[in-house]
Amino acid sequence: MYKYDYLIVGGGIIGLTIARELKARMPKKTVCILEKEKDVAFHSSGRNSGVLHAGFYYSADSLKAKFTKEGNQAMKEYCRLHQLPINECGKLVIAANEDELNGLKELKRRGDLNGVNLTWVDEKDIDQYDKNAKTYKKALFSPSTASVDPLLVCQTMKQELVEKGVDFYFQTKYIKSNGNHIETNKEVLTCDYFINAAGLYADQIAKDFGFGKKYTVIPFKGIYLRYAENKASVTMNIYPVPNLNNPFLGVHYTKTVDGTIKIGPTAIPAFWRENYRGLERFNLKEFLRIIYYETKLFVTNAFQFRRLAFTEMKKYRKKYLIHLAKGLVRNINDRGFEKSIKPGIRAQLLNTETLELVQDFVIEGDKESIHVLNAVSPGFTCSIPFARYIVDVMMKKKEDKIMIGGATE
Structure with missing residues (x-):
């Protein structure tokens, strides 16, 4: 039986950065990471777009606003230090009509509050940024x-x-878990924290420790299409104005680190947590629980879930997905899009009491454990x-021996 000072479950970017922070502060402490897959970043961390966001989508009182601007710079510094590629291509957020122009104003207001550099671009000048982009005013x-x-x-x-x-x-x-004994499919490990x-x-594991009681994960599938015809057709990320009432950013153009263009993602309600393709990794227990909550959301039409579900399901059709993307640019060849690339699943947290999608990060824990919930885009x-921040909170609560919970504590 192996004993560690800190035992982390999850080999995605959050688990890795927590381990890195622990070793930076306490190099002599023992740390391990449990990962159910054969390598790190098998799920969301390895399947996301790779975009380093600037931090203007999020309300100023949120953890997302607090860390996005700083995280953007920190990840760039990490990549430079380790000689990893960065594509500093920038992003345009464009409007389609007067209502969306008001949406842009709200994004600018949030950006200003969060200290994020954003520049207004007139319609007549937009080709100075990307010759293919188009906008309303x-x-x-x-x-x-x-x-x-x-x-x-x-x-x-x-x-x-x-x-x-x-x-x-x-x-x-x-x-x-049984106290500080963690049972796995291979062996039992013990830990101090x-x-x-x-x-x-994360929500399921949290419940074993008495946390995450009012939350459950509702998975949403993100699909991208790669544009293979000409990498120069779009030179930067081009996004629509999002619906700020939900956490999804809409179909957009992503410029990847190697200059590849892709469109997406979808936010299609999935039916089990790892519902990537077909019946792959099907789990009946997850299916029944998720269908229960998705049916409840559909019947109550919480956060306009019916409209979201119908709109997103239509994006399974390649033509429809391309149609949405075409609205953001002057010219793109429909036939230049290849079949979808590796899909991802967003581990979106649902508050089961209010039937609202949780917009911010959530952390719950006490002197013996901490649980990172809803660490989505x-x-x-x-x-x-x-x-x-997580390690700061963890250390404080270990000393104070006070239970914590919530998004901003």
Whole structure:
């Protein structure tokens, strides 16, 4: 039986950055990471777009606003330090009509409150930023938005942690806990402190420790299409004005770290947590629970779920997805889009009492464990300062021996 000072469940970017922060502060403490897959970043962290967001979508009182701007710079610094590629291409947010122009004004207001550099662009000048972009009267330009290779970042961080003495247990699945004894599918490990960064399964693990009682994960599938015809057709990220009542940013153009263009993502309600393709990784228990809540959302039409579900399901049709993307640019060839690339699943937290999608990060815990819930986009961008914050909170609560809970404590 192996004993560790800190045991982390989850080998995604949040688990990796927490381990990195722990070793930076306490190099002599023992740390391990349990990961049920054969390597790090198998799920959301390795399947996201790689966009480093600037931080203007989020209300100023949120953890997302607190860490996105700082995280953008921290991740760029990490990539430069380790000689990893960065595409500092920027982003345009464009409007389609007068209502969306008001949406741009709200984004600018939030950006100003969050200290994010945003520039107004007149319709007549937009081709100076991207010759293919089009907008209604105005657009917003974000110079700090960039792209990195998320899988390469995670692999580099894994190697860094191995060199610092962090133990990785791959294909090792958390089963249950009994005090500080953590049972896995292979062995029992013990720890002084337990850290739950399990992404899609964080809510389930939290409940074993008496946390996350009013939350459940509702998975949403994100699909992208790659544009193969000409990498120069779009030179930067081009986004629509999002519906700020939900956490999804709409179909947009992403410029990846190697200059590839892709459109997406969808936010299609999934039916089990790892519902990537067909019946792959089907789980009946998850299916029944998720269908129960999705049916409840459909019947009550909470946050206009019916409209969201119908609109997103239509995006399974390649033609419809391309149609939405075409509205953001002057000219793009429909036939230039290849079949969908590796899909991702967003581990979106639902408050089961209010039937609202949780917009911010959530942390719950006490003197023995901490649970990172709803670390969805821009979780990758925020990860380095967010991990610092999590360890700060963890240390304080270990000393104070006070239970914590909620998004902003």
